[in-house]
Amino acid sequence: MSANRFYTSFDFETLDPRTTHAGEYRSAFQIDRDRIIHSSAFRRLQNKTQVFLSGEYDFYRTRLTHSIEVAQIGRSICGWLTQQSQYLDDECYIDSDLVESACLSHDLGHPPFGHAGERTLHQLMAPYGGFEGNAQTLRILTQTLFSEGRSGMNPTRALLDGVLKYKTLHTETPAAKNHYLYDEQERWLDFTLGGQAFPLELTPGKVRNGFRSIECQIMDWADDTAYSLNDIADGIHAGFINVQRLERWAEDQDLSEADLADVAFLSKAVRENRVEGRLNRLIGECIRATKLVPAANFLSQSTRRHQFALEIDPVLRRRAYLHKKIALELVFLSPQLQQLDHKADFILTRVFGVLKDRYIETVQPKGLHLIPASIEKEIQAAADAPARARLVCDWIANMTDHFAFRTYRRLFDADFGSITDFV
Numbered sequence: 521m522s523a524n525r526f527y528t529s530f531d532f533e534t535l536d537p538r539t540t541h542a543g544e545y546r547s548a549f550q551i552d553r554d555r556i557i558h559s560s561a562f563r564r565l566q567n568k569t570q571v572f573l574s575g576e577y578d579f580y581r582t583r584l585t586h587s588i589e590v591a592q593i594g595r596s597i598c599g600w601l602t603q604q605s606q607y608l609d610d611e612c613y614i615d616s617d618l619v620e621s622a623c624l625s626h627d628l629g630h631p632p633f634g635h636a637g638e639r640t641l642h643q644l645m646a647p648y649g650g651f652e653g654n655a656q657t658l659r660i661l662t663q664t665l666f667s668e669g670r671s672g673m674n675p676t677r678a679l680l681d682g683v684l685k686y687k688t689l690h691t692e693t694p695a696a697k698n699h700y701l702y703d704e705q706e707r708w709l710d711f712t713l714g715g716q717a718f719p720l721e722l723t724p725g726k727v728r729n730g731f732r733s734i735e736c737q738i739m740d741w742a743d744d745t746a747y748s749l750n751d752i753a754d755g756i757h758a759g760f761i762n763v764q765r766l767e768r769w770a771e772d773q774d775l776s777e778a779d780l781a782d783v784a785f786l787s788k789a790v791r792e793n794r795v796e797g798r799l800n801r802l803i804g805e806c807i808r809a810t811k812l813v814p815a816a817n818f819l820s821q822s823t824r825r826h827q828f829a830l831e832i833d834p835v836l837r838r839r840a841y842l843h844k845k846i847a848l849e850l851v852f853l854s855p856q857l858q859q860l861d862h863k864a865d866f867i868l869t870r871v872f873g874v875l876k877d878r879y880i881e882t883v884q885p886k887g888l889h890l891i892p893a894s895i896e897k898e899i900q901a902a903a904d905a906p907a908r909a910r911l912v913c914d915w916i917a918n919m920t921d922h923f924a925f926r927t928y929r930r931l932f933d934a935d936f937g938s939i940t941d942f943v
Contacts, residue, residue, distance in 0.1 A: 524613060548676050555665070556625050565627060587623065590742045618676075622735055632921045638698070648906040648909035662675065677714070688725055714822050733826055778838065880912060
């Protein structure tokens, strides 16, 4: 197979040299993908909340199934663009293995209990540098993916750029509740940019965070496509969205004719009990709604990954926005899910509080062993409270929903703690 001219050595470079094995048959991007798939961080996504708490219902999506769906959509977009774009051909194309890697890893950093857990950890970590799901994904890929020795996977520059939706450091926008990187991650950001500084017009915050490689843009649209359709499907199957609620909601909104037509489409799918089939058909429309257009920025001379932008049909963007609004207001803001969000906040706050007293504010060489010995050892060697807090936060963020529940019960539930509870 001939080399793909879309990529150069700049894209394949890693921060530290990679060991090359004799007879290696995989590309650097395939190695990235395989390391992600075979990691415990990826497996833990099967028990992390997407919409409903994992395990509450056995057929609703989790972070794992969502990530797999995003990866499939991302690969399909690559195939569509290669077939349709005048700028691509069989020897110069956007690598689907690279896009798949970005899609599979995009949610690795999400903590237990979905966005509710992310908001809580951000508040708890405010004195120590904050918590952000995308920044945590970068931390996992570069520093903690392999628990033995606490090391990262040494990802390629192209994968880092494909995952980094946000490129603003926390101290550059200290009031931001999300969409930032940890300050200590500046070295990986610098590497991703090839050591080049942001031009003045790319100001920190929303403007800079909109600066993305073509693979990152594909990943982001694949993510939007998956959750704007599949969260709706799960909400319908769970009974949060039905024809009456949907039509009543629409009556209270200032919707365009196109929006009303989409609401009517969803209502008809519910009435005819054909939700999955109808929404799956829309996934294909979202894939075919993409187009590659030339673009130029300060990295365009270094890589083709920054010579193009992904243009989305505005009709499909509008529909995705409508679906996300429906899911937010009829599902995520429902009393049932808000009650679960409150419980998630309560659990994580209390667990963090115990660990803060034991491990963060003061260094206690001796005391109760509340977390694994290997992490305790790292905490003892950490330079200061923010570094200790980050290690504690790593452990909490890695938890699955059920492990967080069990940890809370072991710490606070007097009736929980028989030998069978520790299995």
